[in-house]
Amino acid sequence: MKAETEGQGGAKRGSTTADPSSAGAPAAQAAAPARKPAPPPKAGGVKPVTVRVFRFNPDTDAAPTFAEFQVQVDPTDRVLDALNAIKWYQDGTLTYRRSCAHGICGSDAMRINGVNRLACKVLIRDVVERVTVEPLMGFRVKKDLVVDMEPFFAQYRSVLPYFVNDGRTTERERLQSVDDREKFDDTTKCILCAACTTSCPSFWANENFVGPAAIVNAHRFIFDSRDSAAGERLSILNDREGVWRCRTIFNCTEACPREIRITKAIGEVKKAILYGTARV
Numbered sequence: 001m002k003a004e005t006e007g008q009g010g011a012k013r014g015s016t017t018a019d020p021s022s023a024g025a026p027a028a029q030a031a032a033p034a035r036k037p038a039p040p041p042k043a044g045g046v047k048p049v050t051v052r053v054f055r056f057n058p059d060t061d062a063a064p065t066f067a068e069f070q071v072q073v074d075p076t077d078r079v080l081d082a083l084n085a086i087k088w089y090q091d092g093t094l095t096y097r098r099s100c101a102h103g104i105c106g107s108d109a110m111r112i113n114g115v116n117r118l119a120c121k122v123l124i125r126d127v128v129e130r131v132t133v134e135p136l137m138g139f140r141v142k143k144d145l146v147v148d149m150e151p152f153f154a155q156y157r158s159v160l161p162y163f164v165n166d167g168r169t170t171e172r173e174r175l176q177s178v179d180d181r182e183k184f185d186d187t188t189k190c191i192l193c194a195a196c197t198t199s200c201p202s203f204w205a206n207e208n209f210v211g212p213a214a215i216v217n218a219h220r221f222i223f224d225s226r227d228s229a230a231g232e233r234l235s236i237l238n239d240r241e242g243v244w245r246c247r248t249i250f251n252c253t254e255a256c257p258r259e260i261r262i263t264k265a266i267g268e269v270k271k272a273i274l275y276g277t278a279r280v
């Protein structure tokens, strides 16, 4: 395995050298990002991993390329830790989203060895010694692993993903039975990571498809006994680009990091449209 980092993208993407002796060198170019000192050595169990990363800057690059980096990580580190090690100690120009690092914010969904995953939930020991990281499929790449999520959130907003009631105010909280709460419990778990929608062949084939994530978030309110806009949401989803674009492929269910039974939820919405069963 090579001891130094390879950069395949040329000067446009900035330096990808991994030589730790250069960490304290003065910045050669005004645009070069400041580097942190070399990371402290890890105690035991460290293994070298080659990370192959999709690189693309539409402002400067004619086409995407892949760059390879070698990082020293623990088997119990996550892929996100490997990306951080690259960004913090090798190439500060590497661009990706992350925030919570604990599987809650949904911001670091990406393709890891060809499968949509959250980088903060995939352990190094569960990937081979060479891991390939790419942006989600089906959205415009803004830079490296960052995609334009606006079309995704536009579809999400289109299904009225918020409580609607008939305007009556109540003296106390709106009570709900345990059984009624159970009907939409699963779909409350969505973190809007887009792993489902961007793993769906129906979405790849037609970007106007509202997508599984939007249907999941519609389901969360359609089956809530306290909400009064189920009919409006079902009308929105009763469309060629709504639930009927779903071909029950199950990719979404397999991709979801929250283990939401997405295909089941979509089926329940289809049934509610056909049989008017949203409130039974």
Ligand code: SF4
Pocket: 106, 189, 190, 191, 192, 193, 194, 195, 196, 197, 212, 213, 216, 255, 256, 257, 258, 259, 260, 262
């Ligand atoms: S349903 Fe699952 S995969 Fe889809 S956006 Fe929500 S959390 Fe992510």
Ligand code: FES
Pocket: 097, 098, 099, 100, 101, 102, 103, 104, 105, 106, 107, 108, 109, 118, 119, 120, 121
């Ligand atoms: S960084 Fe928040 S879910 Fe991974």
